[in-house]
Amino acid sequence: MPYFAEALDVDQVPSAVTLRQRLDTHAAALMAPIIEASIAFLQRIAAPITPLANGLVALDADVTPLNNAKTKKEGVSRTYKGDDGFAPMAAYLGQEGYCLEWELRAGSQHCQKDTPALLERVLTRARRLTALPLLLRLDSGNDALDNIATVIAHNEAHPDAAPVHYLIKWNPRQESPTQWLTYAEEYGDWSTPRPGKRVALFEVRDTRFLDGYEYPLRRVMRVIECTIDKHGQHLLIPDIEIEGWWSSLEFDEETIIALYADHATSEQFHSEFKTDLDIERLPSGKFATNALVLACAAFAYNILRWIGQTGLLGPDAPPRHPAKRRRLRTVMQELMYVAARLIVTGRRLKLAFGYGCRIVPVFRRLYAQLAGP
Structure with missing residues (x-):
């Protein structure tokens, strides 16, 4: 259309076949400029980044599988969900959920592999967008001392900047629930939310070593003992559940648990990529080209997110229910279509x-x- 050619300053548009060939040829070279353009866009327009109630800006990183079953694309393999596909890792900033990176990974790749390098990149980008302290949140698949060491090294490299805190779900691995129940009986703060259910909260101080460095750590613990299930059925053997969270914050146990529960918001951002932007099944058979497609999708996501935050939450916006953000589908329906x-x-x-x-x-x-x- 003449309008888009004029507005975008585009003289010629290649055919689909030519465009695919150029993407395959120059995918690796285009990755860095696309990611930089996305961050520069957010920086130039001073995108509003809303912190949590405690003043920390959430930085959520998580893996989400992309189902590409019945294809022979490069990198497609069995994911932890049991489907064939990819397992990219995404990082989102603030309550708005601006995307700092979507790193494409093979489906069978463990979520911790290459994560420290990803964290170094997204922490640097987050510094460009906000001067507020950050709270990095990771799930139990990333329970590794390498991630904590990355955060601490970043803080040491930027002593004048606001600190980065971490909140990582503990992976109990081979820990015994019975032993932790015994420990909680002595040191835990117990409560009874309902008959037959007891909950203990406490903290554990630990010290770990990595590459000759000593890391003093704090872990918030929750032990749940159920002798009666939620339907009122008495259990012959008590059901014991243990959970833990590594954190550099010194908040009380309930606050730490509530802060991590908010990490689930990143699942909504994953859903918007897969459904609203329709990138679940990636178009190319080449891994590098699909990685570039994800980078372009993250750029488009950030543009639409900013349009929604700026255009659909103001006083002149079309009437809708109050919300912290508008999902991308709503932005496109209201302002694009x-x-x-x-x-x-x-x-x-x-x-x-x-x-x-x-x-x-x-x-x-x-x-x-x-x-x-």
């Missing part, structure tokens, strides 16, 4: 929206902000 008439007059192109179109004020405001110096 809108009919307009293209008018060519005085050697200029104009978009004429229908009378009373409710998104015109939003469109003008966003356009002026993006076109500004």
Whole structure:
């Protein structure tokens, strides 16, 4: 269309076949510029990044499988969900969930492999976008001292910047629930939320060693003993559940657990990539090309996220229920899928929206902000 060619300053658009060939040829070379453009965009427009109630900005990193079953694409293998596909790791910043990176990984790759290097990159990018202290949250698959050492090394390399804290789910591995129950009986703070269910909260101080360095650590623990299930059925053998969280924060146990529970919000961001942007089944048979597609998707995601935060949460936005953010599907429905008439007059192109179109004020405001110096 003439409007998009003029607006995007594009003279020629290659065919699908030519575009695929160019992506295959230059995928590795284009990765870094695309990722840098995404971060530079957020930095240039001063994207609003909302911290948690305690003033920390959440930095959530997690692996999510992409189902690419019945294909022979490079890197497709069995994921932890039992399907054939990829297992990329994503990192999201703030309550808005801006994407700092989507790293494509083979489906069978363990989630901890290459994670310290990923954390180094996303921590550096997060510093460019906010001066507030960060809270890195990882699940139990990334319970490794290497990740904690990466955070500590980053803080030491940036002594004048706000610190980065970590909150990592503990992986009990071969730990005995019965032994932890015995420990909790002596040191835990017990409560009874319902008949037949007891919950103990306590902390454990530990020291670990890595590459000749000593790391004093704090782990918040929760032990749950159930003698009656939620349906009122008495159990012959008590059900014992143990959970733990490594953290550099000195908040009380309940606060630490609540902070980690909010980590589940990143699943919503995964869902928006897979459904709203439709990138579950990647298009190419080449791994490098699919990695570039994910990087481009992250760029588009950040643009749409900013449009939603800036355009659909203001006073002139179309009426909707109150929310911290609008999902990408809503952004596209409200601001993208809108009919307009293209008018060519005085050697200029104009978009004429229908009378009373409710998104015109939003469109003008966003356009002026993006076109500004």
